[in-house]
Amino acid sequence: MSMSTLERGPISTGAEWTFELIEQYDHAIHxxxxxxxxLDTYPNQIEIIASEQMLDAYASAGLPIGYPHWxxxxxxxxNEQAYRKGARGLAYEIVINSNPCISYLMEENSMAxxxxxxxxxxxxxxxxxKGNYLFxxxxxxxxxxxxxxxxxxxxxxxxxxxxxxxxEELLDSCHALMSHGVDRYRHPTPLSIAEERDRQREREEYxxxxxxxxxxxxxxxxxxxxxxxxxxxxxxxxxxxNLLYFVEKYAPGLDSWQRxxxxxxxxxxxxxxxxxxxxxxxxxxxTFWHYTLLNRLFDKGLVDDGFMMEVLASHTNVTTQRGFxxxxxxGINPYALGFAMMCDLKRICEAPTDEDRAWFxxxxxxxxxxxxxxxxxxxxxxxxxxxxLSPRLMREFHLFAVxxxxxxxxxxxxxxxxxAGYRRLRRLLASQYNRDNQVxxxxxxxxxxxxxxxxxxxxxxxxxxxLDGESQEVLKHLVRLWRFPVRLETxxxxxxxxxxxxxxx
Amino acid sequence: MSIIIDRRLNxxxxxxxxxxxxxxxYKEQIRKSVGDLVARRSITDMEQGGDVNxxxxxxxxxxxxxxSGGDREYVNPGNRRFNTGDKIPRPSGGAGQGxxxxxxxxGDSEDxxxxxxxxxEFMSLFFxxxxxxxLIRNTxxxxxDFKWRRAGYTxxxxxxxxxxxxxxxxxxxxxxxxxxxxxxxILELQAxxxxxxxxxxxxxxxxxxxxxxxxxxxxxxxxKEPQPISRAVMFCLxxxxxxxxxxxxDLAKRFFTLLYLFLTRKYEKVDLVFIRHxxxxxxxxxxxxxHDTRSGGTVVLSALKLMHEVMSAxxxxxxxxxxxxxxxxxxxxxxxxxxxxxxxxxxxLPQLRYFAYxxxxxxxxxxxxxxxxxxxxxxxxxxxxxVTSRGDVYPVLRELFKxxxxx
Numbered sequence: 001m002s003m004s005t006l007e008r009g010p011i012s013t014g015a016e017w018t019f020e021l022i023e024q025y026d027h028a029i030h031x032x033x034x035x036x037x038x039l040d041t042y043p044n045q046i047e048i049i050a051s052e053q054m055l056d057a058y059a060s061a062g063l064p065i066g067y068p069h070w071x072x073x074x075x076x077x078x079n080e081q082a083y084r085k086g087a088r089g090l091a092y093e094i095v096i097n098s099n100p101c102i103s104y105l106m107e108e109n110s111m112a113x114x115x116x117x118x119x120x121x122x123x124x125x126x127x128x129x130k131g132n133y134l135f136x137x138x139x140x141x142x143x144x145x146x147x148x149x150x151x152x153x154x155x156x157x158x159x160x161x162x163x164x165x166x167x168e169e170l171l172d173s174c175h176a177l178m179s180h181g182v183d184r185y186r187h188p189t190p191l192s193i194a195e196e197r198d199r200q201r202e203r204e205e206y207x208x209x210x211x212x213x214x215x216x217x218x219x220x221x222x223x224x225x226x227x228x229x230x231x232x233x234x235x236x237x238x239x240x241x242n243l244l245y246f247v248e249k250y251a252p253g254l255d256s257w258q259r260x261x262x263x264x265x266x267x268x269x270x271x272x273x274x275x276x277x278x279x280x281x282x283x284x285x286x287t288f289w290h291y292t293l294l295n296r297l298f299d300k301g302l303v304d305d306g307f308m309m310e311v312l313a314s315h316t317n318v319t320t321q322r323g324f325x326x327x328x329x330x331g332i333n334p335y336a337l338g339f340a341m342m343c344d345l346k347r348i349c350e351a352p353t354d355e356d357r358a359w360f361x362x363x364x365x366x367x368x369x370x371x372x373x374x375x376x377x378x379x380x381x382x383x384x385x386x387x388x389l390s391p392r393l394m395r396e397f398h399l400f401a402v403x404x405x406x407x408x409x410x411x412x413x414x415x416x417x418x419x420a421g422y423r424r425l426r427r428l429l430a431s432q433y434n435r436d437n438q439v440x441x442x443x444x445x446x447x448x449x450x451x452x453x454x455x456x457x458x459x460x461x462x463x464x465x466x467l468d469g470e471s472q473e474v475l476k477h478l479v480r481l482w483r484f485p486v487r488l489e490t491x492x493x494x495x496x497x498x499x500x501x502x503x504x505x
Numbered sequence: 506m507s508i509i510i511d512r513r514l515n516x517x518x519x520x521x522x523x524x525x526x527x528x529x530x531y532k533e534q535i536r537k538s539v540g541d542l543v544a545r546r547s548i549t550d551m552e553q554g555g556d557v558n559x560x561x562x563x564x565x566x567x568x569x570x571x572x573s574g575g576d577r578e579y580v581n582p583g584n585r586r587f588n589t590g591d592k593i594p595r596p597s598g599g600a601g602q603g604x605x606x607x608x609x610x611x612g613d614s615e616d617x618x619x620x621x622x623x624x625x626e627f628m629s630l631f632f633x634x635x636x637x638x639x640l641i642r643n644t645x646x647x648x649x650d651f652k653w654r655r656a657g658y659t660x661x662x663x664x665x666x667x668x669x670x671x672x673x674x675x676x677x678x679x680x681x682x683x684x685x686x687x688x689x690x691i692l693e694l695q696a697x698x699x700x701x702x703x704x705x706x707x708x709x710x711x712x713x714x715x716x717x718x719x720x721x722x723x724x725x726x727x728x729k730e731p732q733p734i735s736r737a738v739m740f741c742l743x744x745x746x747x748x749x750x751x752x753x754x755d756l757a758k759r760f761f762t763l764l765y766l767f768l769t770r771k772y773e774k775v776d777l778v779f780i781r782h783x784x785x786x787x788x789x790x791x792x793x794x795x796h797d798t799r800s801g802g803t804v805v806l807s808a809l810k811l812m813h814e815v816m817s818a819x820x821x822x823x824x825x826x827x828x829x830x831x832x833x834x835x836x837x838x839x840x841x842x843x844x845x846x847x848x849x850x851x852x853x854l855p856q857l858r859y860f861a862y863x864x865x866x867x868x869x870x871x872x873x874x875x876x877x878x879x880x881x882x883x884x885x886x887x888x889x890x891x892v893t894s895r896g897d898v899y900p901v902l903r904e905l906f907k908x909x910x911x912x
Contacts, residue, residue: 019509026507044507053512056519071566073527076520077620084621100508107513122507168530172566179568323583332582400584402593405576413591414578421589429580437577440569465575473567 010304015110022046022105025115026122032296033123037369039289041126042141043100046118050107054090055080057104064096065148067155067264069171092314095121097129097275099141112310115303119293124286131377132281134274137186144271151264158257170258173477174244174265179439181244181269239443239458243478244269246444252453253483262481277380277435284338285376288346291315291339321397332429337397341384344393345372355391386430391422401428406464440467442488453484460491461498475503528626532633534559535622539630543763544895551762554624558617632767635906637775639858639886640735640826651729662724675721680714687711737826737858738776739768740812743794744833746783746803753865757832758795759898760863764830765791767906778815782808788815805837805845805875813852822856829853829860835873842878850882857886861905864891 011028012021026046033039049057059076060066083090092113096102103121105114129135159167174181191199240246244266248259275282294311297303321336322329348356349368357364363371375388394417401414401424414428415421431437446456455478459467471488479486483505490499528535538557546553587593622630658671687707694704741764743757768775779794780786783801786808812829820827837845854860864876869891872880879889890901 019511022509023507026509030507046507046509047512048510049512049515050517052517053515053519056517059520059523068522068526070523070526070530073520073523073525074564074618076523077527078618081620104512164526168526176567321582323585324581325583329583332580397582398584399580399582400587401578401580403576403578404595406574410592410594413587413589413593416584416587416589418589425580428578432580438571440571442569461575462571463576465571465577468570468572470565470567471569474569477567 009301010307011302012111013304013306015112017109017111017114019048021111022048022114022118025111026118028297028300028302029115029119029123029293032293032300033119033127033289036296037289037292038373039123039127040130041101041123042098042130044122044126045100045102046122047102047104048107049104051083051090054094054104054106055083057094058091063148064102064145065152067148067152067171068159069155069175070168071172071175093117093121095125096144097135097139097141097271098144101126101129101141110310112303112307113314115297115307116290116294116311116314119290120286123293124289125282127289128278128282128285128376131373132274132278132380133378134277134380138183138274139271147267151268154260154264158261162257167261169480170261171265173480174262176474176477177243177247177481178265178269180442181242181266182273183242183245183270184273184435235447235449236444239445241441241443242266243442243444243457246447247478247481250447251482254481274380277382277433280334280338280341280381280433281376281379281384282338283335284340284342285372287315287319287335287339288342288372323398337385340393340396341388342372344390345375345388348390353392359390360388381433382430382435385433386426389426389429391417394422394425399425399429401425436462440465445489454487455482455484456487456489458489458491460495461493464492466490472501472503475501479503479505528622528630531559531564532630534563536630536633539622539627540899541896543631543899551759552624552628552766554622554627556619556621558619561618564618628766628770632770634908635767635771635903636908637737637739637768637772637826637828637859637906640737651731653727654730656726656728658723659726660720660723662726666724666727668723668725671723672717672721675723676717679718679721680716683714684711735826736774736776736824737772737828738778738820739764740778740780740815740827740829741765741794742808742812742829742831742833743779743781744783744803744805744808744831745781745799745801746836747800748803748836749834749865753834756865756892756895756898757863759895760832760892760902761830762795763898763902767902776820778812780808780811780815782811786811803833803837803841805833805841806848809845809848809853813848816853816856826858827856828858830863831861832863832865833875834866835864835875836867837873837875842874845875846878846882849879849887850884854882854884854886860887862887862889863901863905864889866891866893869893 011024026044033041055076057064058079059072066072090106092106092109094104101122103117103126105117109117129139129141135141155167155171236246244262247254248262248266251259251262254262290311294303294308298308319333319336319339321333345363346368348360348364349366349371352360352364375384379387398417400416401421403412403414405412415424417425441460441462442457443460444455445458448454448456457478467490475486475488485502485504488501489497490501491497535557538559539555542555542557543551546555658668687710691704691707691711694707741761743761745754749757765777768777777791779789779791781789781794781799782804783799784804784807788811789797808831816822816827835842849860862876862879864873866873866876876889876891879887888905890905892898892901
């Protein structure tokens, strides 16, 4: 701590904020985040908004602009009602994965809270958006705002031209399939005509070089040929998991504007896909950084004790993890788990115990900034927990796993935080964040293009877990898009079809 | 460096449009809830906004989810007493894992979705689709409605009214008209093998013809036309005789309150005439009608007669749409019901557009003497309904003043 900064004293005292102060704090935090800790961020755009505007932002899932739909109205009414009754507070901020990174700050926040939010959102979340592989792969922050503007105008135009009922019905149906409208793996980029021609030529050349008259005389097996012919008719040749994409490309009766609407919903779903996969990491990372950055501000003497007390009070609220039997328990708090894991990684680097050395030989005693950065860039919740959850944290959280098996009358405690249970416990917790455990595995297996144009979906049961009652409704929505019969086959682990539901238009 | 923007002054009601969509979509459910609400209200705050409920299952958005059953494991924090292999009785109530990821949403699991409607929203839902039947626009007196009507094209106007298609068509015609002789001239010159400069000069003349000239411009012309206006009067006839108990009067007043709100809200120009009667009728003002107490015997005919007098004095039926609504318990004696019926059928109905009789009977299923007499009126301008509880008032009003679908 140098004398000069000490003499300068805190940037501000008291709870009032002004735009000049926000700028000064932002400057001070930027200084630490970028120069000391090397966080790589998009430029920041900080917007101050009122509470009603925060409610607005909630309803559109955080995007500053969205296409109109009644479900957003429902969400808005629900939030507004809860807020008016005092049942729910509002978030201090909302941050948007865009470039520049837009963060909304509430005008009701005190100065300390504004600084906390700047550190949390503008440097924490922002650097996560820029660094994490899922966001890099699946979102284009440069374009998202423009795309949403386009989407909104397009939807409004369609409403004018085709009537709002038609548009609404279509969007309803698309929303029902939204969770099955994301790609998890990149499609190969389509070949250009020249590449296609080259490949064709290479193959012919190869066949010509390998040509041997003798093979022509070997009698072919008819059965194999017939199977091949059947396989050739099968469409799609591979099962497709992105139902919305399949509808967009192949639904027999959709007009081009309808396909475009399907595409808009699909793109929106895809944009939010990384967020759902990195909740723990994203919040943990942001919380870790607001904690670290603001403590550093305090160490430099730029903020006073009162400021720090307020920040810590709020920080503690956010990172509280209640036990399963306590009031208000709502599952594992992603802020708490994420923050604890980030801090734990830092600890493992700085002060490893023998246990840490045994569990994390690669990182124990390493440079914590590099280790954290690496983890942030290359993991999602499932793999992050599977890789980095330490026995020490499992003990601190008193984690235990309960098995709920259909055939048993009672629940059984599967494993607890002891030597025998650490690995299994970690694996189970990680798999809890696996998307397959949250979203049923439903894929398109057959589109009868030549016949009755029916669509066949296959639901592969995840450990005997059935679909809930809503699935019938969802199928009706799919039929509305598809316009021809849709079948849903439920298969067990061996691929044996157990049940077939069929919905006809 | 960061950019800091003050957005507080921006539009705060971005979601108003989504809210409207929500209300529009669930109009039926909301209206049902509004009807329930009105039945519970006191007459004085009938027109306030209010909280409405709609069942949550009606507004859910379905998606593919895992249902309960099958095998799964949950990791929870806060273990203090369990060891591996311990058995825990399955919590009753179905799913039995209020602890997993789904647990977080537990707070919202109510059966109905409650929210507040503003006064404006409430009223528009309430009286949506209601109208005065057989209303005819029959007079040009007191013209207040104007309508813009298109009336061809003019050569002058404001740029906003410019008809591009028309203007360009004129321009093209002019270009062809001016250019054709010159083109012909070129052909002739070419045929005569004239000097190149000469042809070039003509060609330049063609090029100088402007693409659009001021004389081509045409503007859409619109004129303001007076609209015939529909003048209407509603006669409210209420029985306040001794046989009308406090409960019945409450029902009657509820009906008239709703009718009053409906008419004043939907129609700018509706006159209301309030007539109350015991054994003799009097015309009263709005305030007295709704709030004053009076009691006595019953002569229905007196009210109808008074109505007839007022009509002939102030509301000639050739320039007014005349409506009547009568509320009574129908407890009339002797010749009164028959006389009332004939007075209604012979003197009033021919001049009326619509007359509604609403009975608040003592016994739900027994027709009163008056109702008995009225039953024999066979006219599409007459309707009769009975109201026995607060909950009936609003549905009956809706039924009586339902918008006609044959338009």
